[in-house]
Amino acid sequence: MFFWWDPTLILLIPAFLFSLWAQMKVQSAFNKYSNVQSTLGMTGAELAKRLLESAGIYDVRVEMVSGWLSDHYDPRNKVLRLSRATYASKSVAALGVAAHEVGHAIQHKERYAPLIIRDMAVPLAMTGSNLAWLIFILGLFMSAPFLLKAGIVLFSFVVFFTLVTLPVEFDASARAVKQLRLFLVQSELEGVKKVLSAAAMTYVAAAAVAILQLLRMLLIAGAFGDRE
Numbered sequence: 001m002f003f004w005w006d007p008t009l010i011l012l013i014p015a016f017l018f019s020l021w022a023q024m025k026v027q028s029a030f031n032k033y034s035n036v037q038s039t040l041g042m043t044g045a046e047l048a049k050r051l052l053e054s055a056g057i058y059d060v061r062v063e064m065v066s067g068w069l070s071d072h073y074d075p076r077n078k079v080l081r082l083s084r085a086t087y088a089s090k091s092v093a094a095l096g097v098a099a100h101e102v103g104h105a106i107q108h109k110e111r112y113a114p115l116i117i118r119d120m121a122v123p124l125a126m127t128g129s130n131l132a133w134l135i136f137i138l139g140l141f142m143s144a145p146f147l148l149k150a151g152i153v154l155f156s157f158v159v160f161f162t163l164v165t166l167p168v169e170f171d172a173s174a175r176a177v178k179q180l181r182l183f184l185v186q187s188e189l190e191g192v193k194k195v196l197s198a199a200a201m202t203y204v205a206a207a208a209v210a211i212l213q214l215l216r217m218l219l220i221a222g223a224f225g226d227r228e
Contacts, residue, residue, distance in 0.1 A: 103172030
């Protein structure tokens with residue numbers, strides 16, 4: 001029996017269902033509030049620039065990037081990149097996403113500890129994501145326990161990254177809501193909260209999947225050790 005068909009796959013089902021639900025929820029919330037125009041009359045790009053200046057940040061550029069919900073802050077190049085649906089839109093959803101990304105820029109300026117730790121963990125997480133399962137599978141075929149352990153250690157970096165991402169994302173959303181209280185009416189602010197809360201669930205789902213994947217690796221390695 002190949003390891004990818006073993007009973008430990010059952011562990012992943014709840015996490016994958018949760019992940020699917022989170023993706024559907026964020027898509028539904030974003031689509032809904034993308035059709036609700038804010039009374040503020042500013043686009044996501046305009047609001048982002050306004051919030052950056054209000055926070056005393058003048059060296060961060062705001063650019064448009066392709067893709068759906070591809071919005072992100074690039075701390076290395078100090079660029080806040082907004083997707084077309086956010087950059088040029090005046091919707092409640094666009095303003096919420098733009099403010100969230102500004103929250104990351106403010107975290108960077110203030111050297112928010114979880115953000116610094118997450119950025120430091122990126123190389124290890126990328127290495128773990130690319131090589132962990134390859135090394136682990138190789139360890140199974142070669143009956144090499146040290147390769148199994150190496151794969152588990154590498155994948156633990158991925159788990160760590162998903163966990164440290166949670167406070168970073170939740171804090172950025174909290175900063176966004178706090179800032180937007182000065183610009184939006186209460187009904188619009190509630191819409192922003194729903195969009196950002198739905199987006200946050202995708203990070204929780206990613207962490208859940210990673211944790212259960214690591215648990216599955218540990219169980220498979222344990223079963224392999226019992227056969228030795």
